[in-house]
Amino acid sequence: MRRIDPDGKDHGAVAVIVAILLVVLLGFAAIVVDVGMLYAEKAQLRNGADAAALSIAQTCAEDISDPKCTSSVSAGSLAKEMSDANALDNQSNPSNVTLNEAAGKVSVTTGALEEGTSSNRVSLFFAHVLGVTDAEVKVTSHAAWGKPVAGPAIFPLALAECKLDLAPAASNGSVQLLEMGNNGCGWVPGGFGWLDTNPLSCRVSITAPLSGYVGAWHASDPGASAPSVCGSSDFDRIKDQTVLFPLYDAERGTGNNAEFHIKGFAAFHVTAYHFASYDWALDGTSVCNKCIEGYFKRFVTLDDAYTLDPNAPSNGTNVVKLTLGEGS
Numbered sequence: 001m002r003r004i005d006p007d008g009k010d011h012g013a014v015a016v017i018v019a020i021l022l023v024v025l026l027g028f029a030a031i032v033v034d035v036g037m038l039y040a041e042k043a044q045l046r047n048g049a050d051a052a053a054l055s056i057a058q059t060c061a062e063d064i065s066d067p068k069c070t071s072s073v074s075a076g077s078l079a080k081e082m083s084d085a086n087a088l089d090n091q092s093n094p095s096n097v098t099l100n101e102a103a104g105k106v107s108v109t110t111g112a113l114e115e116g117t118s119s120n121r122v123s124l125f126f127a128h129v130l131g132v133t134d135a136e137v138k139v140t141s142h143a144a145w146g147k148p149v150a151g152p153a154i155f156p157l158a159l160a161e162c163k164l165d166l167a168p169a170a171s172n173g174s175v176q177l178l179e180m181g182n183n184g185c186g187w188v189p190g191g192f193g194w195l196d197t198n199p200l201s202c203r204v205s206i207t208a209p210l211s212g213y214v215g216a217w218h219a220s221d222p223g224a225s226a227p228s229v230c231g232s233s234d235f236d237r238i239k240d241q242t243v244l245f246p247l248y249d250a251e252r253g254t255g256n257n258a259e260f261h262i263k264g265f266a267a268f269h270v271t272a273y274h275f276a277s278y279d280w281a282l283d284g285t286s287v288c289n290k291c292i293e294g295y296f297k298r299f300v301t302l303d304d305a306y307t308l309d310p311n312a313p314s315n316g317t318n319v320v321k322l323t324l325g326e327g328s
Contacts, residue, residue, distance in 0.1 A: 034124045034135075041112050041122055041137050048083035048092050049141035050322055052108040054302065055082050060101060061145035061300045061318035069101065083110045093120055095138065104146040104310055105323070111138030144308060145320045148265045150208035150216070151306035153246050155238050156195040156227055157292070158218075158260050159268065161249040163192075166316045168295040175271050180224055180290040192292065193251065193260055194221040202230035206246055206262050208307045215249070220258040224290050225276045235278045242269045242299055247315060265306075266315040267299030268292075 055078050060069035083092035093113040099106045111120025121134040159178060168174040178192055195204045196219035207216050221227040226235075245268050248260035272281035272293035279286070287293050296316060304321035 037124075038122065038135055038137055042139060044087050045083070045092060045110055045112065045137065045139045046141065048086035049094075049108045049110045049139050050143075051086055052079040052082040052094065052097075052110065053106055053141040053143035054320060054322065055079075056097070056099070056106045056108070057104075057143040057145045057320045058300055058302070060099075060104070060106070061320050062298075070099065079108050079110065083108075093138075095120065096140075102310075103144075104308070105142065105144050107140055107142045109138060109140040111136070142323045143320060144323045145300075145318050146308035146310050147312040147314060148244065148306035148317060148319045149263075149309045149312045150206050151265070151303075153195070153204045153206060153244065153265070155234065155243055155245070156197045156202060156204045156221065156230065157192055158195055158246045158248045158262065159192045159266065161247040161263055161315075164247065164266055164296055164315060166296050166298060175293050175295055177288065177291055177293050179288055192245075193248070193258075194223070194225075194227055195219070195246065195260065196221050197227045197229055199229065202227065202234040204246075206265075208309075215261050215263040217252075217259045218246070218248075218262050220251070220260055222255050222258060226278065232278065235273070235275075235280070238270045238273075239280055240270065240282055242267050242297060244299075244301070244317065264312050264315055265317055267297050267317045268294050269297055270294045 056069075059078065079094040079097050080092070083094050084090045086092075091113045092110050094108060094110040096109040097106070112122045113120070120136050120138045122137050123134050124132055163176070163178055165176060168176055180192060197204050204218070206218060244265040246260075246262045247264050247266050249263050250261040252259050252261075270292065271283075272285070272287045273279070274287045274289055274291055281287055281293070298316040300318050300320060302320050304319075306319045306321075308319055308321075
């Protein structure tokens, strides 16, 4: 029943307008609360799927023949563990894990998991008034592992591929001595060589070949001394550290026109070096002049700045990183 005041105004229409606006307000609440909740849930699932994909890829990268690589996928145990760890309620539903060992790729799909259900649907609150009771929430993450063929080198020193020997690392880290001009490889002059750097940095960037795995030529910095841009802080950075050094298999030219053919990277743990005014040894014992000492080792890094190539030779070093999926 509507009420008409003496002035003739109809006040019953206000209730109708309020009722209509209430539906609109509940709709906005559904958008703000429910959609916000869905975004938060999806963010947790994304973190979990990323962590699961990276963990499986890292397991496989550590040793491609390790049965843990396939068993962690077939059982879904690692995907479940990492997905749950990144959910605020410790509940998630990794519904699919796809592994391609030959290509070095893995994808993990995980969804929300409400107590008492096995679906990927999440109950909504305010959206009920609009006839929407729940929504599906799931994400897929992709990761890859493989040999690095291009990317950053924190120190501009290239080691000869023919000196690569992972055996000393297996023998309690017995050291190798790599000397400039005395590598014993026969067909590659020099056990290592300095690479041309950026004028403002001691670091170098190894470029990738345009197509196919063929390696890439990189300009050298001639002479036995380190590039002039490198200082004591740069040498300090490699002390007792595992460093990804570029590997070369050939060189051409002489002097300022010399170049090294870089075939990839290998992990080398530095225990001593001696170059002109830069001299250091982990055990305090002097080493030869113009040399670096340490051992090659198997190594896995999550530095996604490197370009991977499945056809590159295995140097004991693998990179694990998130990708966009097929073709990436």
